Amino acid sequence: MKIKRILIANRGEIAVRIMKTARMMNIETVAVKTAVEPNAMYLSSADVIYDNTEDVSEIPVFLDIEKLIAIALKTKANAVHPGYGFLAENAYFAQKCIDNKIIFIGPSPDAIYKMGNKTIARKIALAGGIPMAMGSEGNIANEEEAAIIAEKIGYPVIIKAASGGGGRGMRIVRKSEEMEKMFIIASKEAEKAFNDPSVFVEKYIENPKHIEFQILGDTKGNIIHLGERECSIQRKHQKLLEEAPSSALDEKLREKMGKMAVQIAKAVDYHSAGTVEFLLDSDKNFYFMEMNTRIQVEHPVTEIITGIDLIEQQIRIANDEELKFRQEDIKLKGWAIECRINAEDVQAGFAPDPGKIESLNMPSDPCVRVDTGVQAGSSIVTSYDSMIAKLIVKGKDRKEAIKNCKMALDKVWIKGTKTTLPFFRMLVRHQKFQDGSFTTAFIEKDLEKYYFNSEYEEMLAAWLATKLFVEENLNDDSINIDFKHGKDMSPWLLNKRINQF
């Protein structure tokens, strides 16, 4: 193995996840300690910690190419794993690593660039005869041009950032009056997020399913797919729950879409792990959307149904090893569901609810896998995303996976911030989720209530409020303790308070 020591150019659960596989492969890892999260959990999994807490620049170190290269050289890491987000899909970063003789665990800079630029990716897909939604040939200059194209292909259309991904810089336009406003918002958001204000316009496919294929390619030209994931449960293009496989695909459609996904990857000589995203309409027509040239948040569901460690494959491929399996060796077994438990307030439109995690208890059943970067005492900080943990549950089929998921969700106890748990508890009970007929419009259109509570929960909460009122107003010897989120509360005082009841 050429790779001896990997700098993890990332944080949170994905840093922990990469280090877990590296350890299993006897490869050392370097983690970067930042001033924002000096006690983060991922630091405890690393062999070497680079202390960057003195750096108080506003740009996170995980976005600072020069700095990361310097850290890799200083700590003698001969490889870099970018994780997801940050610089994972930055061709310049990948090139810089290569220039400094550091192995970039990911695809070639060329593949990142071509697939990262959505207008180039569109052209590649078009040339390969991959089905796509109608749209502009290239980037569009202004809202007038956007309006002309939209008239031609028909509303609704979607404006997308050319350099975009992950749902940012995207806006749906339903009528011509909205075009000007939406164009400006999308372009501004694109510039802010990707340093590139260019956008293009595409026909908006109504109520599709989001189906994506996991790709693995080596540096010898072998490319295979590991089946699909369905990620239709999303809000504002942010995925909330993913599963593998998808109930919308049969073997024939899987083979057809898989072939197309491999063909797209082949067009850019892809190596490493990647994901080709499609939209699937109600008539089972599919359209190429984009290719993500990195490991995905939702990669565990594919790992569970294929038994393949995707991080290990990324490392082996970066080490120039040949894939050990062919397409016909890939067998999908069972069903896996991933819930992204985020620090968000579902009762307030999924607004982020950053704060300190007071306690975190996750189920340990054999059907459950938990990928997390936080523990009790960790903080969800506003500088980064709001993820607390990924709850990944398996079953022999979809029905069993949902049943296990329901059980596991009730065993998750997180205190300190509000979480998306009540949303998932509702989702697993929803008819449309259970029968598989949901689409990406599910949250927006099919839901009246974003959370689940059983019949008596509100009454029990009312009882507690009344209990507190009685104690505070009708007893003279009441002790006044502010136990907001359990903060500053000594267990002794609390017990005394409870014993009074």
Added chain:
Amino acid sequence: MANDKLQIKKLYALSSENRKFSFSLPLKQTIRIGKRDYEVKLKADEKYGTYILWKNRKYPVEVVSSRQNRYEILFNDISYTFTVETPFSLQRMKVLNSKRGKVEKEYIKAPMPGKIIDVLVREGSNVLRGEPVVILEAMKMQNEILSPVNGVIVKVSARANTNVMKDDLLIEIKVG
């Protein structure tokens, strides 16, 4: 007050959605469902923190805030706000509510901490319900803050490129 206490036989917890739960005093540790009484226990331990034990299941609970007779309770990850009323205060509230007219002003507050990216309205301009008024960036996402009402903008407190805290006043709208 001392005499009042003796007279109170019932308390009402009113939810923010106007559901009423009544409890007789002295408050029991049981809740009657149909013909059976079920025991409710408030407990705490080191692993789970505070929880309520009901029908053999543990539910996590927190008191998020308590101000006078208003309590926000986080029960099984869902928050509920109640005002606890005595029969007397409930009666008074009903009278007050019937006299109060409809709300004339709408205050748009920041739903989360973040940075104002753009302010899309000016003082004096008309807005329609559902129209975006402010773009707020929070945790990597740009969020459009929509007007909940039709009306006229009377005050714009939000400034582009400034940071705001949760519940900071952004826009004041005169309804109608």
